[in-house]
Amino acid sequence: MTVYLSRLAHARSGDKGDISNVGLIAKEPQFYGLLLREVTAERVKAHFGALVKGRVTRYELPNLRALNFVMEQALDGGGTISLRTDAQGKTHGAALLAMKIEVSTDELTH
Amino acid sequence: MIRIANGQGFWGDWLEGPVRLVDGGPLDYLTLDYLAEVTMSILQKQRRRDPSLGYARDFPPLIARIGERIKRSRIRVIANAGGVNPVACAREVRRLAPQLEVAVVLGDDILSEIDHLLQAGQELRNMDTGAPIAGIREQIQSANVYIGAFPLAEALRTGADVVITGRCADAALSLAPMIHEFGWKEDDWDLLAGGIVAGHVIECSTQATGGNCHLDWQSTPDFAHIGFPIIEASANGDMVITKHAGTGGRVTQGTVKEQLLYEIGNPAQYMTPDVIADFRTIQLHDDGHDRVRISGVQGQPRPQQLKASISYHYGWKAVGTLVYSAPEALAKARVADGMVRQRLSELPLHFEKIHTEFFGVNACHAHLASRVDEPAEVQLRIGARSGDRESIERFTRELIPLVLNGPPTATGYGEGRPQAREIVAYWPALVLRSAVLPRVEVVE
Numbered sequence: 001m002t003v004y005l006s007r008l009a010h011a012r013s014g015d016k017g018d019i020s021n022v023g024l025i026a027k028e029p030q031f032y033g034l035l036l037r038e039v040t041a042e043r044v045k046a047h048f049g050a051l052v053k054g055r056v057t058r059y060e061l062p063n064l065r066a067l068n069f070v071m072e073q074a075l076d077g078g079g080t081i082s083l084r085t086d087a088q089g090k091t092h093g094a095a096l097l098a099m100k101i102e103v104s105t106d107e108l109t110h
Numbered sequence: 111m112i113r114i115a116n117g118q119g120f121w122g123d124w125l126e127g128p129v130r131l132v133d134g135g136p137l138d139y140l141t142l143d144y145l146a147e148v149t150m151s152i153l154q155k156q157r158r159r160d161p162s163l164g165y166a167r168d169f170p171p172l173i174a175r176i177g178e179r180i181k182r183s184r185i186r187v188i189a190n191a192g193g194v195n196p197v198a199c200a201r202e203v204r205r206l207a208p209q210l211e212v213a214v215v216l217g218d219d220i221l222s223e224i225d226h227l228l229q230a231g232q233e234l235r236n237m238d239t240g241a242p243i244a245g246i247r248e249q250i251q252s253a254n255v256y257i258g259a260f261p262l263a264e265a266l267r268t269g270a271d272v273v274i275t276g277r278c279a280d281a282a283l284s285l286a287p288m289i290h291e292f293g294w295k296e297d298d299w300d301l302l303a304g305g306i307v308a309g310h311v312i313e314c315s316t317q318a319t320g321g322n323c324h325l326d327w328q329s330t331p332d333f334a335h336i337g338f339p340i341i342e343a344s345a346n347g348d349m350v351i352t353k354h355a356g357t358g359g360r361v362t363q364g365t366v367k368e369q370l371l372y373e374i375g376n377p378a379q380y381m382t383p384d385v386i387a388d389f390r391t392i393q394l395h396d397d398g399h400d401r402v403r404i405s406g407v408q409g410q411p412r413p414q415q416l417k418a419s420i421s422y423h424y425g426w427k428a429v430g431t432l433v434y435s436a437p438e439a440l441a442k443a444r445v446a447d448g449m450v451r452q453r454l455s456e457l458p459l460h461f462e463k464i465h466t467e468f469f470g471v472n473a474c475h476a477h478l479a480s481r482v483d484e485p486a487e488v489q490l491r492i493g494a495r496s497g498d499r500e501s502i503e504r505f506t507r508e509l510i511p512l513v514l515n516g517p518p519t520a521t522g523y524g525e526g527r528p529q530a531r532e533i534v535a536y537w538p539a540l541v542l543r544s545a546v547l548p549r550v551e552v553v554e
Contacts, residue, residue, distance in 0.1 A: 010323075010324040010325040010364065010368065011324055011368075012317075012322070012323070012324065012368035012369070012371055012372050014372050014373040015373065016238075016373055016375070017147075017238050017536060017538065018238065019238065019375075021371075021373060021374060021375065023367070023368060023370070023371020023372065023374075025325075025364070025367045025368065025371070027325070047478070048478070049476075049477055049478075050476065050477065051475075051476050051477075051478070059376055059377050059378070060390075061371075061377050061389060061390055062390070063390055063391065063392055063393060064367050064370065064371075064389075064392065064394070066367060066371060068371055068374060068375075068377055070375055070376075076463075076465065077535075078536075079147060079148060079535065079536050080148050080424070080533050080534055080535055080536070081424060081427075081495070081533055081535050083427065083429065083463060083465035083493030083494070083495055084465065084467070084473075084493075085467055085469070085473040085474060085491065086473070086474045090322075091474040091475065093324060094324070094474075094475075095474070095475045095478045097324070098475070098478055098480075
């Protein structure tokens with residue numbers, strides 16, 4: 001079945017210059033494996049499309065059952081240069097949670 | 111065990127935050143973080159106009175307000191409110207609260223050292239892009255090194271009630287009292303890492319206690335009275351994140367995890383002036399209601415270089431808005447956007463970028479936004495950026511005429527035309543630790 005990532009995870013995002021990072025955290029311990037499998041750097045890069053012009057790197061934190069996505073050239077120059085409403089990437093976490101992923105019903109309940 | 115709280119996550123955070131912290135329960139140290147990346151350049155400009163300014167002006171009145179209370183309860187304050195003029199800030203605090211002793215940490219300001227550093231072979235390349243600094247050398251407005259916690263701990267040793275710094279690592283504000291109280295050494299890497307992780311959790315104030323938290327935000331208790339975060343720090347490096355009883359918000363593993371991941375890069379190497387922390391070693395445990403324990407954090411030796419934050423004149427920008435109502439609100443806004451762009455292109459102007467958002471439709475999430483077929487209204491928001499101030503000044507005149515010249519139902523222009531604003535941009539660079547000499551002064 002197709003579900004929104006928000007079913008499995010919560011997130012927070014912020015900036016460092018023109019870099020936006022999204023911390024993605026499994027809502028239940030057993031969902032961490034699904035995040036590892038489904039939410040790859042390539043898929044995140046494709047999901048954000050024109051919003052993120054640079055590279056996306058994924059870091060794993062199994063101790064927190066979380067992933068950190070570091071997205072470069074993601075804020076139209078960032079900080080004071082950016083003309084975007086969301087110049088600090090504050091809403092990028094919410095945008096990632098709107099990604100659709102494929103899971104089986106079993107995986108959601110076990 | 112000592113209790114260290116943060117009552118200000120940035121300059122502009124809730125004014126009652128620090129007051130509620132000192133009134134709401136036991137506390138040993140109150141930290142306050144005032145400096146965002148671009149704040150230093152604003153303060154530098156203020157000091158150029160008036161040599162007695164250049165610090166966070168909210169800070170001295172706050173200390174006047176809580177001065178009696180912190181003196182009585184022996185709560186000590188550590189704040190980076192000094193900006194580019196910590197001594198002036200300290201003098202104003204002394205004037206308003208003469209019963210308090212004040213120490214300052216100096217040495218972060220390297221603006222006058224830049225040529226010397228370049229001659230000595232330090233490149234000051236942009237850490238993010240690798241670009242050489244030569245291209246912006248003449249536009250530099252401020253340059254400050256992020257100082258670590260040890261000079262702050264030295265300032266606490268003077269017995270001061272209030273320690274004021276300029277630029278320092280945000281989490282160093284919390285680490286300093288642990289070094290001071292527990293006698294941690296410069297190579298106690300795991301202890302320092304534990305302290306810096308806890309400092310990172312509270313440095314953005316209520317983002318640790320349920321503010322800006324995605325997880326079940328609808329059930330977050332009493333946002334209006336949200337409790338500001340407190341570390342209960344132990345000498346063995348264990349840290350409990352909590353808040354005063356009876357306050358709103360909450361402390362759970364969910365709120366702590368979101369803040370742990372906030373504005374970090376590679377979690378294996380969280381770089382600070384005092385230690386490199388490995389976030390993959392953090393262990394979280396529930397420790398009762400609104401209490402989360404952090405333990406097991408490992409650190410590696412501190413980097414040989416310190417991060418500097420350099421600000422420079424980049425150009426000019428302005429952002430203007432107009433509102434269109436239904437019917438066909440979005441279609442009208444699109445036509446209006448086309449008009450502005452057409453008219454600007456026919457004038458002898460230069461823009462680096464013109465950026466359009468349809469507020470209420472796609473401003474934050476662009477193509478990811480859920481579709482709205484017939485919004486009741488749309489705000490057209492156009493921004494322009496240029497090295498040429500005149501082009502931006504002219505751009506600011508191009509929106510309001512559409513009220514008469516363009517599609518119907520244009521409104522929402524009551525604020526008048528937008529302001530052209532200078533863009534002061536941020537240039538992160540690395541400086542050899544040996545080139546920076548922090549020092550402490552007690553201000554009479």
